[in-house]
Amino acid sequence: xxxxxxxxxxxxxxxxxxxxxxxxxxxxxxxxxxxxxxxxxxxxxxxxxxxxxxxxxxxxxxxxxxxxxxxxxxxxxxxxxxxxxxxxxxxxxxxxxxxxxxxxxxxxxxxxxxxxxxxxxxxxxxxxxxxxxxxxxxxxxxxxxxxxxxxxxxxxxxxxxxxxxxxxxxxxxxxxxxxxxxxxxxxxxxxxxxxxxxxxxxxxxxxxxxxxxxxxxxxxxxxxxxxxxxxxxxxxxxxxxxxxxxxxxxxxxxxxxxxxxxxxxxxxxxxxxxxxxxxxxxxxxxxxxxxxxxxxxxxxxxxxxxxxxxxxxxxxxxxxxxxxxxxxxxxxxxxxxxxxxxxxxxxxxxxxxxxxxxxxxxxxxxxxxxxxxxxxxxxxxxxxxxxxxxxxxxxxxxxxxxxxxxxxxxxxxxxxxxxxxxxxxxxxxxxxxxxxxxxxxxxxxxxxxxxxxxxxxxxxxxxxxxxxxxxxxxxxxxxxxxxxxxxxxxxxxxxxxxxxxxxxxxxxxxxxxxxxxxxxxxxxxxxxxxxxxxxxxxxxxxxxxxx
Numbered sequence: 001x002x003x004x005x006x007x008x009x010x011x012x013x014x015x016x017x018x019x020x021x022x023x024x025x026x027x028x029x030x031x032x033x034x035x036x037x038x039x040x041x042x043x044x045x046x047x048x049x050x051x052x053x054x055x056x057x058x059x060x061x062x063x064x065x066x067x068x069x070x071x072x073x074x075x076x077x078x079x080x081x082x083x084x085x086x087x088x089x090x091x092x093x094x095x096x097x098x099x100x101x102x103x104x105x106x107x108x109x110x111x112x113x114x115x116x117x118x119x120x121x122x123x124x125x126x127x128x129x130x131x132x133x134x135x136x137x138x139x140x141x142x143x144x145x146x147x148x149x150x151x152x153x154x155x156x157x158x159x160x161x162x163x164x165x166x167x168x169x170x171x172x173x174x175x176x177x178x179x180x181x182x183x184x185x186x187x188x189x190x191x192x193x194x195x196x197x198x199x200x201x202x203x204x205x206x207x208x209x210x211x212x213x214x215x216x217x218x219x220x221x222x223x224x225x226x227x228x229x230x231x232x233x234x235x236x237x238x239x240x241x242x243x244x245x246x247x248x249x250x251x252x253x254x255x256x257x258x259x260x261x262x263x264x265x266x267x268x269x270x271x272x273x274x275x276x277x278x279x280x281x282x283x284x285x286x287x288x289x290x291x292x293x294x295x296x297x298x299x300x301x302x303x304x305x306x307x308x309x310x311x312x313x314x315x316x317x318x319x320x321x322x323x324x325x326x327x328x329x330x331x332x333x334x335x336x337x338x339x340x341x342x343x344x345x346x347x348x349x350x351x352x353x354x355x356x357x358x359x360x361x362x363x364x365x366x367x368x369x370x371x372x373x374x375x376x377x378x379x380x381x382x383x384x385x386x387x388x389x390x391x392x393x394x395x396x397x398x399x400x401x402x403x404x405x406x407x408x409x410x411x412x413x414x415x416x417x418x419x420x421x422x423x424x425x426x427x428x429x430x431x432x433x434x435x436x437x438x439x440x441x442x443x444x445x446x447x448x449x450x451x452x453x454x455x456x457x458x459x460x461x462x463x464x465x466x467x468x469x470x471x472x473x474x475x476x477x478x479x480x481x482x483x484x485x486x487x488x489x490x491x492x493x494x495x496x497x498x499x500x501x502x503x504x505x506x507x508x509x510x511x512x513x514x515x516x517x518x519x520x521x522x523x524x525x526x527x528x529x530x531x532x533x534x535x536x537x538x539x540x541x542x543x544x545x546x547x
Contacts, residue, residue: 029498105160379423
């Protein structure tokens, strides 16, 4: 514990009888966080907490917006009318070019992410991004009158540009507005709404097949306006991030927001005192987040670089575990497994998205119990095994035409989605945001978006061509790469649970953040749950006194 932490505890505790140890606990995470948990257990279903969940739901629509397109284009490629209108195939280089306009738009948006979210607040960042997406949907949808592939691509570019911003603004808002004790679960649920958008899209595309002509694909295309439209309408009813308020000279407003929603109306709550002290100690009042052009905070020291590395690795690995391939090119994937009927393909897409929602929600409930590291290591190992199964089954389907092998391939893809949804889906929004300090959070998420886009572009351009040329052998790449990701995460990625966002500074400032993050604390508590003395318990079991 730092001297400031020690002084803070002594300042707020009237008397610490160092001889009167009433209880000893061994915990993970920061000692002040755990003290607040013991002295004032959070109430997850209080009126204030329920309001916070409602506010977060609007932020979740940012994820739903992204998930809608992620599934929409994969299902549209199963629509023969759509393919005929734009003269493309469901695999090959033309498919990669058409679908990649969305990713290209996301890459172009990168320099604008920080300014959009930092300058006028997290709420405004969500609004401007959603508004751009609405414009993109209108441009994309009205191409039916011009039969212009260029206009359609332009609309998709604008969609990608808006999603590039909203994909950072949404999780930043959710992670900063959430109660520290609920941050892991709530922000983990953010990405659960990606498959919610996906199932709405795949369901709309499936329903569109009941209509003839261009109506069959225009229905799901225009429905894409729904979730960004809700954000545009509802975002002004949300409270602003208390951290953003604090660093922009609105300390009293920040304190009032914290007291109302994190302290259940009590300004003297342990959680309020803890967070306000940490805001004062850790937030830069004149930091680089005030200057749109200043990216020095992202690279200023070793701790910042380690934060950025952790952010970018997890962002990239989430794309290269294989889910993007299954989402965007499900049709081509199923064709290699012998499933060629359009109705069957769409039914499988809807079912797969339903599986994602259930298991992603379940996984989000375990992010604080299991910890981020264990989930990331476990899910990558599981994905590796699933891809081995997919490769074996798909090879048999391709070589023998066996229906049982085709069924086994589809089954393995569903098992892969179960594993991916449980472990990866909650982590994709949670981990990249929380490892960044406030000063670098918006601009750092621009780099996260860059690596997501890089991963997506590789998937979009590389996978359809590989699938067309070498078929099922493409899946061997994922077998190997998921194993590589498992090893890298084990040695480099720190644990972040049981700490406030500001308390992560101590982890990243340590010589070995990964090692420091997995150490435990042995707390000696008095009858009022005040920390009398504590020791750090190393990974080798050795103990060293701190206070």
